[in-house]
Amino acid sequence: MSELEPIKNGVDRQSIARRSEDMTSLEVYDKYGAMAYGIILQIIPQVHLAQEVLVSVFSSPQLQACNSYPFSFVACVIKLARAKAVEAKRKITAIAPIADPSNTSDTSPAKIFDLSFCQGFTPEEVAEKLNISKSEVLRSFHEYFKLYRNA
């Protein structure tokens, strides 16, 4: 199952926040472009490259899959923006490797979120880097957004 593949039957779609009708890529861009650009800049700080990734996100046929996504459109756009940015970052680091940013002593939820979401490591890789279990990595995501909610 792909990242953007819809969860099909059984879900009460009325209870889940989502768009009222299918949107064009430009409508999606107008609504979520700034947010997607912010996400991409978090992963790729180079402005020109980030803009190229942004264009690839909103001109991608994969964006069509968001129309049939069972949850909100925004979650789908976040996933797609991150996936494209991480893919571009991997290409850059394959050409010019950068120093490993992980600090094994810092296992704060913010650091774990940064490694997973911004640096493009899988939860398994983060767990291995920080010498913690994968469930602790996943729990950190919950803690991170709980802290954000209460801040």
Add this chain to the structure above:
Amino acid sequence: MEIQDFIESGILEAHLLGLTNKEEKELVRHMVEENQEVKEQLVDIERDLTRYFNGSAATPPTAVREIIHLRSGQDNFRKEKHTFKNSASAENSTKFLDVEVNDTHIKVHKFWRPAFIAVFILSKIFLIAGLYYYFKAVNQEEELLRLKTEIHQVK
């Protein structure tokens, strides 16, 4: 697994961030289908994620919108299956094609690349062959002239 444990495990956040594997996606799907509480929690997390990422939103340059407009317009024109609107509105959007482009470059199909390369190589081959036969003909003419003068001298 208890519902509360499942919610606090962070798997829902990981799922919405695109950080789950196949088994975890299946688990989330199953739990969302089965439990109203999980479903509601997912909506709350989505709201948090939206707020969080809107906090770091950055306005892209207006040129980016133009490029997306052009690219999506071209894609819709080429592939009708990649439209996001319903059929009536899609018909309206494809009726007029915006061709005002502030660009000095043209785009051609990728098949032109090998065609251009083949034409270039063939032109080089014909050029070399042409030069070879030209100089060969000149040499033969000179040789013929030399032989004629020799024959005249012998006579």
